[in-house]
Amino acid sequence: MTQRGLxxxxxxxxxxxxxxxxxxxxxxxxxxxxxxxxxxxWQMLRVxxxxxxxxxxxxxxxxxxxxxxxxxxxxxxxxxxxxxxxxMAEGGIVNFPIGSVITKTFYYQQAEEGAFNGRVLKRxxxxxxxxxxxxxxxxxxxxxxxxxxxxxxxxxxxAYVWNDTQxxxxxxxxxxxxxLILVDPKAIDAAERETEFTYIVPDTNQCAAxxxxxxxxxxxxxxxxxxxHMNKDFSYGGKSVNQIVHLQQIGFLKPDGILRPAxxxxxxxxxxxxxxxxxxxxxxxxxxxxxxxxxADTSGLFLNPxxxxxxxxxxxxxxxxxxxxxxxxxxxxVPGKPDQSIxxxxxxxxxxxxxxxxxGRSLAHKEGVALIRQWIEEMAGDCA
Amino acid sequence: xxxxxxARFLIVGIITFLLTACGNQQEQSSKEESGAVNYQATxxxxxxxxxxxxxxxxxxxxxxxxxxxxxxxxxxxxRGAGMDKSILSFKGQVSGAEGLLVTANNFLxxxxxxxxxxxxxxxxxxxxxxxxxxxxxxWTNGPATENGAYGIYPVQTTNVLVEGxxxxxxxxxxxxxxxxxxxxxxxxxxxFNVAGIEIENTINADVYNNIATHNTxxxxxxxxxxxxxxxxxxxxxxxxxxxxxxxxFAHKGTPVASVPAGSGIxxxxxxxxxxxxxxxxxxxxxxxxxSSLFSTGYSDKAWDENFDPFPESIFIYDNEFSGGGAKPGTxxxxxxxxxxxxxxxxxxxxxxxxxxDAAKMQDGTIPEDLRICMDNGAAQMLNADLPxxxxxxxxxxxxxxxxxxKLPPAFITQLP
Numbered sequence: 063m064t065q066r067g068l069x070x071x072x073x074x075x076x077x078x079x080x081x082x083x084x085x086x087x088x089x090x091x092x093x094x095x096x097x098x099x100x101x102x103x104w105q106m107l108r109v110x111x112x113x114x115x116x117x118x119x120x121x122x123x124x125x126x127x128x129x130x131x132x133x134x135x136x137x138x139x140x141x142x143x144x145x146x147x148x149x150m151a152e153g154g155i156v157n158f159p160i161g162s163v164i165t166k167t168f169y170y171q172q173a174e175e176g177a178f179n180g181r182v183l184k185r186x187x188x189x190x191x192x193x194x195x196x197x198x199x200x201x202x203x204x205x206x207x208x209x210x211x212x213x214x215x216x217x218x219x220x221a222y223v224w225n226d227t228q229x230x231x232x233x234x235x236x237x238x239x240x241x242l243i244l245v246d247p248k249a250i251d252a253a254e255r256e257t258e259f260t261y262i263v264p265d266t267n268q269c270a271a272x273x274x275x276x277x278x279x280x281x282x283x284x285x286x287x288x289x290x291h292m293n294k295d296f297s298y299g300g301k302s303v304n305q306i307v308h309l310q311q312i313g314f315l316k317p318d319g320i321l322r323p324a325x326x327x328x329x330x331x332x333x334x335x336x337x338x339x340x341x342x343x344x345x346x347x348x349x350x351x352x353x354x355x356x357x358a359d360t361s362g363l364f365l366n367p368x369x370x371x372x373x374x375x376x377x378x379x380x381x382x383x384x385x386x387x388x389x390x391x392x393x394x395x396v397p398g399k400p401d402q403s404i405x406x407x408x409x410x411x412x413x414x415x416x417x418x419x420x421x422g423r424s425l426a427h428k429e430g431v432a433l434i435r436q437w438i439e440e441m442a443g444d445c446a
Numbered sequence: 447x448x449x450x451x452x453a454r455f456l457i458v459g460i461i462t463f464l465l466t467a468c469g470n471q472q473e474q475s476s477k478e479e480s481g482a483v484n485y486q487a488t489x490x491x492x493x494x495x496x497x498x499x500x501x502x503x504x505x506x507x508x509x510x511x512x513x514x515x516x517x518x519x520x521x522x523x524x525r526g527a528g529m530d531k532s533i534l535s536f537k538g539q540v541s542g543a544e545g546l547l548v549t550a551n552n553f554l555x556x557x558x559x560x561x562x563x564x565x566x567x568x569x570x571x572x573x574x575x576x577x578x579x580x581x582x583x584x585w586t587n588g589p590a591t592e593n594g595a596y597g598i599y600p601v602q603t604t605n606v607l608v609e610g611x612x613x614x615x616x617x618x619x620x621x622x623x624x625x626x627x628x629x630x631x632x633x634x635x636x637x638f639n640v641a642g643i644e645i646e647n648t649i650n651a652d653v654y655n656n657i658a659t660h661n662t663x664x665x666x667x668x669x670x671x672x673x674x675x676x677x678x679x680x681x682x683x684x685x686x687x688x689x690x691x692x693x694x695f696a697h698k699g700t701p702v703a704s705v706p707a708g709s710g711i712x713x714x715x716x717x718x719x720x721x722x723x724x725x726x727x728x729x730x731x732x733x734x735x736x737s738s739l740f741s742t743g744y745s746d747k748a749w750d751e752n753f754d755p756f757p758e759s760i761f762i763y764d765n766e767f768s769g770g771g772a773k774p775g776t777x778x779x780x781x782x783x784x785x786x787x788x789x790x791x792x793x794x795x796x797x798x799x800x801x802x803d804a805a806k807m808q809d810g811t812i813p814e815d816l817r818i819c820m821d822n823g824a825a826q827m828l829n830a831d832l833p834x835x836x837x838x839x840x841x842x843x844x845x846x847x848x849x850x851x852k853l854p855p856a857f858i859t860q861l862p
């Protein structure tokens with residue numbers, strides 16, 4: 063055999079083994095116009111054996127206080143191509159350059175091992191690991207991966223629904239609805255140990271309904287990746303680093319710029335003041351609509367961090383066009399009286415015409431409701 | 447040499463086979479779910495993928511929809527074959543706060559029905575040039591608190607034409623326009639809603655040739671605090687407003703929950719309102735009510751410095767009244783009727799709660815251009831004196847016999 067023949071043979075052997083063991087390394091792709099049908103075409107992340115692998119450069123991050131989505135766990139990543147950089151801007155905004163791709167993978171721990179039976183475990187949080195991002199996939203149900211892609215024409219939102227074998231996820235424009243059962247073996251109340259619900263994958267317009275945070279300009283933008291949400295430590299390669307510092311170190315962000323001084327807090331951490339925890343929770347769950355230029359500005363209720371304690375935050379405020387959302391209560395927030403406050407009712411209910419947020423949940427967030435209850439309970443004053 | 451070429455050919459073939467074998471497995475399993483095609487999916491694809499200029503036709507038939515629909519693209523028309531022929535039925539709706547949500551400009555919807563939505567039927571926000579024509583929104587089980595709040599619901603819109611629609615069974619307002627500017631609402635019919643027709647925080651609206659009957663309140667012109675714009679300049683004329691005596695089935699806490707059953711036309715905290723040439727009959731509380739937010743459960747702690755709660759520059763003339771006022775919808779008002787007019791008596795056609803802005807008074811009277819005026823033949827006005835807990839209610843017709851400069855017609859840019 064000639065030397066060339068030998069080389070061919072070697073290549074063949076390599077390819078054959080590579081197919082089953084070591085696929086070619088992921089190379090993240092940016093699509094300026096096209097929306098690939100399969101998530102794998104982006105090459106941001108991929109299932110290999112029983113783990114979800116991130117491509118080199120696809121950087122995971124976390125938020126101080128995450129949005130509640132029916133107890134789904136979330137893996138967030140950001141990637142941008144060589145040669146571009148984001149920068150800090152006013153109001154806690156991070157301007158990510160054109161070419162940036164942000165992903166968020168929604169998943170649950172299965173309640174039982176083996177073939178998925180629709181039963182998922184209630185878990186409040188799992189710290190994201192980097193390599194592999196998610197391991198033991200045989201115990202995990204991947205639901206969907208959402209992409210925010212910064213194109214020349216602006217940010218666009220795409221949702222990919224994972225297939226049953228968890229080999230890839232398929233693009234959907236019209237969303238999806240899946241019946242699931244949330245299992246909480248530790249619930250004291252037996253009735254809360256199993257809760258049926260419909261997990262909703264948003265349609266393209268519903269993506270925009272939250273991500274268009276200014277209802278007049280109708281410009282779509284990221285919600286979570288802002289300074290006050292991202293300003294926290296994350297474990298990169300076993301080393302805990304501030305996420306914003308890390309993004310600066312790897313060159314995703316310019317090293318200078320306006321840093322918003324106040325970070326939001328992890329609302330579960332009782333070491334922080336109650337007011338800060340409650341406002342952090344309301345910020346990530348409500349501000350994208352309930353801000354002075356948002357879709358819910360029709361209500362006159364603003365829950366963004368800049369709104370001061372007063373009627374615009376809901377104190378003693380009459381509801382506007384709330385319909386069933388009042389739950390028979392008269393005012394948005396009655397200090398000291400969570401059971402008389404419309405805000406609490408709208409968080410507790412799961413009726414689609416009454417609940418808040420309108421999108422993104424079918425279940426009530428028990429722990430979040432408890433926080434807001436306590437916040438109102440301890441609020442001074444009255445509405446007499 | 448030849449052998450080498452063949453070998454290469456073979457090898458390339460094998461490599462290709464190996465590569466595609468790897469990929470195919472994944473693709474096959476991931477695409478198998480996209481099969482199910484039904485009308486809902488088709489319509490959602492049409493709405494989400496719409497381009498300006500598109501006309502989306504809703505075919506004849508009853509189409510079951512179980513999730514909210516939405517449209518965000520400018521310049522789209524949605525057209526059915528008739529409000530009793532093309533029906534979007536949300537009877538089995540599992541998610542979404544409305545039936546169809548539109549956030550777009552230059553939008554036209556006509557000739558279809560939206561039935562039994564969990565929440566609002568048709569909501570349109572932040573759009574310019576909006577036409578809603580011959581659309582029926584209905585809760586087919588009849589009036590009930592569990593029904594959705596609003597039937598036809600444009601909010602924060604400009605240049606809005608709402609005509610020929612039918613709204614039945616809304617637990618708030620059947621046909622509503624809020625926080626909008628330049629509105630024409632005509633030839634509509636509203637029945638068995640809490641509020642039949644409502645104009646709220648809206649500037650320049652003409653409401654005419656409508657029918658409002660069997661609602662709790664027929665036609666409402668309201669202003670609410672803490673919103674970006676206060677409303678003024680509404681003309682309500684040539685409408686038929688009779689027997690709006692249906693019990694109030696609104697959710698407690700909503701502003702319309704304070705509307706007494708038996709209200710014909712209600713002005714609440716709005717300014718610059720003209721009510722003329724209407725036929726208003728047999729509304730059991732009063733044919734016309736003029737009131738302030740103060741009489742609707744407003745908390746002083748939520749005071750809005752920029753909000754004017756007093757109804758001012760109100761002009762009522764040339765309406766044709768008959769009956770009404772004989773069975774007020776609240777205990778307090780019924781007591782007042784009995785005390786003032788006896789068991790067989792009735793409230794006069796115009797009932798005013800009596801709130802007036804002391805800060806604007808000059809020598810104890812409101813400036814001429816801010817008055818509540820009536821020039822309506824034999825019709826009478828009662829001041830219920832609610833600011834003083836109805837201590838001195840009185841017929842005040844003589845003091846309010848006056849005229850105001852008439853408002854210009856509302857104007858919208860796209861009127862065909």
